[in-house]
Ligand code: ADP
């Protein structure tokens with residue numbers, strides 16, 4: 001099975017262009033993530049795929065067949081919403097059974113399917129409760145169970161973890177990953193949380209302003225961000241990006257000067273991840289002196305905010321795994337920016353430079 005969008009655009013009646021020429025294709029069994037900031041079109045993309053929203057132009061295809069005008073019920077997809085909308089007057093069992101009842105499954109079959117999915121999601125002890133007698137995490141699992149019980153070919157989830165507290169979020173995330181491995185169902189999962197995207201996704205679709213910016217594996221998105229936007233969106237803390245120019249084999253900016261081999265002259269954005277900068281306490285060849293501004297412990301790592309000179313704005317953020325308790329603000333430290341870890345982006349378009 002394959003699912004594809006071809007030149008899909010969505011304009012709402014008030015003129016908002018929510019999806020701008022979206023193109024992608026993925027296959028059965030993947031865990032696809034729509035990742036992007038608020039308002040980037042993630043929910044709209046999901047709703048258009050599920051048929052809950054009409055697309056303005058372009059085509060949605062499943063196995064090469066045009067489903068653009070197929071009603072939601074005939075798409076064999078289910079959706080878990082952000083607020084998980086359970087039927088408050090029905091017990092958990094009936095909430096989960098509902099999609100099977102409307103599809104007129106026989107009673108014994110319904111019973112089996114509800115119990116199986118409840119067991120899988122570890123809510124089999126709550127089948128007799130009403131939604132208000134559940135914690136947020138349990139209610140969320142009921143919503144997922146209801147979406148999965150009839151074994152749709154695709155399960156779409158729109159920020160399903162956003163109402164959970166941090167610990168529960170992490171647990172549910174792990175559970176979703178296990179569920180995906182067990183069920184081999186295709187998941188499409190919406191999030192604005194890059195960490196969630198990186199840990200869950202087999203591939204990630206990065207959206208910004210309704211446009212697809214990059215569609216790649218988490219690893220590729222981390223190692224080869226297609227644009228400056230992706231580079232700054234993925235990673236914590238974000239990649240350092242410094243605007244400057246290359247001439248005579250050197251990168252120059254107010255904050256940083258570096259020898260750069262084999263790059264064309266011109267204005268560029270240089271990028272390096274905080275975890276790829278190397279620290280020394282004493283001067284060494286290829287290490288550049290900086291003044292330490294702020295030291296932040298984010299156990300087990302330390303973040304160092306450094307400046308070129310005192311009084312300058314912060315030049316770069318360094319993330320160090322080793323113990324830095326000997327360092328304090330205003331110390332001089334020495335940093336190396338390994339050539340193999342540098343990224344370059346076009347200063348005007350933000351596109352990655354080869
Ligand atoms: P996300 O889920 O990434 O936060 P959405 O898909 O909800 O983004 O929204 C994308 C854009 O479309 C936003 O600018 C939003 O304001 C707009 N939008 C969403 N729904 C509607 C609607 N029903 N009418 C008009 N504009 C909408």
Ligand code: MG
Pocket residue numbers: 042043044
């Ligand atoms: Mg949304």
